[in-house]
Amino acid sequence: MSVASEERPAPLRELALIAALWVAYSLGRLVADGRVDEALVNADRVWEIERLLRFPGETGLQHLILRAGDLVQVANSYYAYVHFPATIGFLLWVYLRRPGHYRAVRTTLALLTGAALVVHLMFPLAPPRMLAETGLVDTGHLFGPSVYGTPGTDDLTNQYAAMPSLHVGWALLVAITLIRLTSGRRRWLWLAHPLLTLLVVVGTANHYWLDAIVVSVLLAAILRLTTTAERRPAPPPVPHPRRIRGGGPGRRPRRGSRPRTTRVPGRP
Secondary structure, three states, rough: OOHHHHHHOOOHHHHHHHHHHHHHHHHHHHHHHHHHHHHHHHHHHHHHHHHOOOOOOHHHHHHHHHHOHHHHHHHHHHHHHHHHHHHHHHHHHHHHHHHHHHHHHHHHHHHHHHHHHHHHHHHOEOOHHHHHOOOOHHHHHHOOOOOOOOOOOOOOOOEEHHHHHHHHHHHHHHHHHHHHHOHHHHHHHHHHHHHHHHHHHHHOOOOOOOHHHHHHHHHHHHHHHHHHHHOOOOOOOOOOOOOOOOOOOOOOOOOOOOOOOOOOOOOO
């Protein structure tokens, strides 16, 4: 059995673990739902903070997308259909091709998702498409495809959990890991995935710039934690006791054998 196969976790257990984590996260988001007034107040605060810090306006980026014809539908499709398949495909690739790094990657993804859930619970936030003063529109509902229903009747998702953006966080983790685990100059092209994701989530008015900054800080802290744990040397193996072969002071005589005596010269 190769070393890689020994380091690869059992597939059924991993599937069950990932499914359990996703169910827990989804239920947690639904628990955080219903705090609409608080989420809208926080949205006003985030919008004001970004203007105070002179962040580039989300409105300008959306106007560029809207002027580009079919580009808005491409952006909506990227938001709706790339997020989960890309992350699942990435985990499968690490599991099959770099099994020695899989546990650390899976743990990082789980910790990042859990940290995002804590922020959702502590700081509910309405996306910018719900604030009239931003001048932004809901591109998903206007041009399709959309992954969300009407906020008042959508019982499957929590639309007031914009902070932080897991779309950006997961895409950034995918890019960083693939850059670390592959070689060649072209590996830096993986950064296009989080960059496109950032432009998409902001241009479609699903997230603020600040949502991406917060998730990047969380990911940096978690990567530092998991990387340190991965580099920690394993304890040396305990040697198994072995029977001493050949003559020696610790050897026991065989049954029925007479102990050897040393013959002194000159004596019979």
